[in-house]
Amino acid sequence: MSRIENLEEHLIRLNQIGIALSNEQDLNKLLATILQEARSFTNAEGGTLYSVEGKRLQFMATQNDVLDQRNNQVSGPIANTKLSLSLTKNSMAGYVGLTGEVIYLDDVYEIPADRPYHFNSQFDRQNQYRSKSMLVLPMKGPDGTILGVLQLINARDKKGEIVSFDPQWEELVMSLASQAAVAIRNVRLTEELKSAYFDTIFRLSVAVEYKDGETVNHIRRMAHYAALIAEEIGFDKDQVELIHYASPMHDIGKIGISESILHKPDQLTPAEYEEMKLHTVMGGRIFAGAKAPVLKMSASIALTHHEKHDGSGYPKGLKGDEIPIEGRIAALADVFDALSSNRCYKPSIPVEKCLEMIKTESGYHFHPEVVDAFMRRLDDVLTIRENYP
Amino acid sequence: MSRIENLEEHLIRLNQIGIALSNEQDLNKLLATILQEARSFTNAEGGTLYSVEGKRLQFMATQNDVLDQRNNQVSGPIANTKLSLSLTKNSMAGYVGLTGEVIYLDDVYEIPADRPYHFNSQFDRQNQYRSKSMLVLPMKGPDGTILGVLQLINARDKKGEIVSFDPQWEELVMSLASQAAVAIRNVRLTEELKSAYFDTIFRLSVAVEYKDGETVNHIRRMAHYAALIAEEIGFDKDQVELIHYASPMHDIGKIGISESILHKPDQLTPAEYEEMKLHTVMGGRIFAGAKAPVLKMSASIALTHHEKHDGSGYPKGLKGDEIPIEGRIAALADVFDALSSNRCYKPSIPVEKCLEMIKTESGYHFHPEVVDAFMRRLDDVLTIRENYP
Structure with a gap:
């Protein structure tokens, strides 16, 4: 194995990449960075990332400069995570995913007959592309578990000719792949945790609302509408996520209102209506003193979602900017x-009639800025409405 | 600056440490590893980690080999996160936390008079220790934000003499500190997310149970007891956490039982009792089809926590091992x-009477193994009982 020129520089760079990877919270950006950097070390024109999911290899991202140039675009990672192949030794990625061995191929169309894997030329045919040299590496976690596979295609020399992958890069790229495996796993664990969290909030909110004859989809739509408006008003990504999580719980205080009032088929008496109004206060109380931002926002939404811009709402009769934006x-x-x-x-x-009513209430029931933001995102609002009928 | 011998090896090691750090989910272990590795690069006998929290520096961990040897112990990171100092230029850690500069001191008792910071000798006096040489570095995130401060004490040469810190290590240790800063932040974000999640589950469970006249602390205690038993039976750390999160929701199905039954002061009629029993089925239904492990466990607990070992429970009359362990x-x-x-x-x-009743029911109401595990952890059970009266 020839010695890498400027190894120290590469190692320093590798370490910087490691820090950048563990700092990245967005899975797609993370995948793009990993492929970009692995290709940059080896000067590969393309690459693909797979993750091991039980007995399957899930396709996570792909990049190819040649195809991008031809199509005049920059290929992001392909977000279609439904594509997967079974984890068997028949494919190169599967072989590496199972054995943890590294595969070098000078030409994927000339794989020695004694190898268990073969090359699937479907991609080449569909894209009029010529895959030639290939390097396939396992992405190992710190305990040696194979978490994914990194496949690099068509290394190029300084003249731009396709050449075989140089084994001198193996250690660096393997190390990058390990860092990448851990970073991907961390981001996915966080995503899973968030999704479990949201699902819990959602299910418990639905359980409470059922008593009120509401539907599952009301809560879904309402949370999406709130997130849309927040986005349009200029909330940052985290804040949009917060309001999306917090708003399903806006009526949680109904848990404390007696059934005779909640389910009364006739008009409520003034006294009953006063009790009904208390669901806002009770909702606020359920989350009182919470430290987590999402629960603080839930408390605020539960308490103030029946206030009106002109001060005629409840429970406090707040006016205009006295009402928190959420x-x-x-x-x-x-x-x-x-x-x-x-x-x-x-x-x-x-x-159409609903929108008119909303507009008419701008400056009375609703804050004009919020109405405007809502109207600007009307297309998205209607899409949500169709998706959760 | 003299060239580090075997720089490549150190860089490769640095990269491996980076992977190990981003893989560590336990904050205390993470802090210990960071200090250990930073001290190992510089051959420092002690070190302290601080994190920047708004306008304060929070003390996170400390290590000192000399004091450990004297006390015949291995110092873990000190878990007392209540200790903090204000982020001002008066202290060395504060100065570095504010300016991002690196401080080298040959002897902390001889700080030049023109420096804004001074050395607090309280620790030395209390521990009959002599701090001498010191290196204080910022822990910077990838965007340059100062997330923490790493303070290394008393570098030693090969003969064991205290010497000044060699600036040749600065870049490596700074890079380690950056990796560490990101890893600490990631672990804390996950911990915050989990704690928000648990708080939400807890508050919503309490809200439902209030209707049933239960107390906040019943849910707390019950979740702790369940976690204790699971731990004793041999659940791994993640599974113990799952049951701790899932068990507060065991009675969530009561949300679907009418108030007239839930709040009836007299004995329920047989028909009412049958309706009451349905809270198990309704609880299971609230979480039906959920993908998240914690919700699957919640569904299972809600559905089966009234089954009995001898088959006389409800809703299904399951027997023995037919009842899921949770x-x-x-x-x-x-x-x-x-x-x-x-x-x-x-x-x-x-x-004492309760414990007798539980023992009497071993093999009838309760699974004998579960009863045994519970009895083995009786001390902890009683502590929980006292903590949440």
Whole structure:
């Protein structure tokens, strides 16, 4: 194995990449960086990342400069995580995923007959592409478990000719692949945790709302509308996520309202209506003193989503900017959905009519800025409405 | 700056440490590894880690070989995260935390008079220790933000003499510190997310249980008892965490039982009792089809925590090992707490009497293994009982 020129520089760079990878929270950006850096070390024109998922290899991302140039685009990682192949020795990626061995091939169309794996030329045919040299490496966790496979295609020399992969890079790229494996696993663990969290909030919110004759999809739509408006108003990504998580719990305080009032088919008496209004206060109380940002926001939304811009709402009769922004957003999201969907006690109102009603209430029930943001995202609002009917 | 011998080896090692750090999920182990490795590069006998928290520097971990040897122990990171100092230029750590500069000192008792910081000799006096040479470095995130401070004390040469820190290590240790900063931040973000998650589950479970006249602390105790038994039975750390998260929701199905039954002061009629039993099925239904492990476990616990070992329980009359282990654990945790605490409808039974009842029911209501595990952890059970009265 020839000695790498400027090995120290490469090692320093490798370490910097490691830090960047463990800092990246966005899975797609992470995958793109990993492929980019692995290709940069080996001067490969293309690459693919797979993750080991039980007995399958899941396709995670791919990059190819030649195809990108031809199509005049920059290929992001392909987000289609439904593509997978079975983890067997028949494919190169599968072989490496199972054995942890490294495969070098000078030409994938000339794989020695005694190898268990063969090359699937479908991609080449579909894209009029010529895969030639290949390097396939396992992505190992610190305990040696194979977490994924990194496949690099067509190394090029300084003249741009396709050449075989130089084994001198193996150690560096293996090390990068390990760092990458851990970073991918960390990001996915966080995503799984967040998704479990959201699912819990959602299911418990639905359980409470069932008592009120609401539907699962009201909560889904309302959370999406709130997130849309927040995004349009300029909340950053984390804040949008917070309101998406927090808003399903806006009516959680109904848990404390007696059934005779919640389920009363007739109009509530003034006294009953006063009790009903308390669901806002009770919701706030359920989350009182919480430290987590999402629960603070839940408390705020539960407490203020029935306040109105002109001060005629409840429980406190707050006016305008006295109402926290998340309460103003949730109010519109909640009312629009209530108006525009069927409820047991009323048929739905046509959307156009609902929008008119919302506009009419701008400056009265609703904050004008929130109404404007909502209207600017009307296309997205209607898509959400169709997706969760 | 003299050239480091075997720089390549050190760089390769640095990269391996980086992978190990990003793989570590336990904050205390992570802190210990960071200090250990930073001290190993510089041959420092002691070190301290601080994190920047707003306008304060929070003390996170410390290590000192000399004091350990003297006390004949291995110092873990000190878990007392209440210790903090204000982030000002008066202290060395504060100065570095604010400016991002690196400080080298040959002797901390001879800091030049023109420096804004001074050395606090309290630790030395309290421990009859002599701090001499010191290296204080910022822990920077990839965007340059100062996330923490790493303070290394008393470098030693090959003869064991205290010497000044050699600037040749600065780049390596700075790089390690960056990797460490990101790893610490990631672990803490995950911990915060988990704690928000648990708090949400807990608050919503309490909200549901309030209707049933239960107390906040019943849910706390019950979750702790379940985790204890699981630990004793041999669940791994993640599984123990799962049951701790999942068990607060064991009675969530009561959300679907009418108030007239839940709050009935008299004995339930047979028909009412049948309806009451349905809270298990409804609980299972709330989490039906969930993908997250914690919700699957919640579904299972909600559904099976009223089954009995001898098959006389409900809703399905499952027997022995037909009852999932988490259901068996939750059953005991729930019943012991119900017996041993005050409820609105009954005074508490003395603990000794409760334990007798549990033992008598071993093999009938409860699985014998679960009872045995519970009894082996009786001390911890009683501590929990005292902590959440």
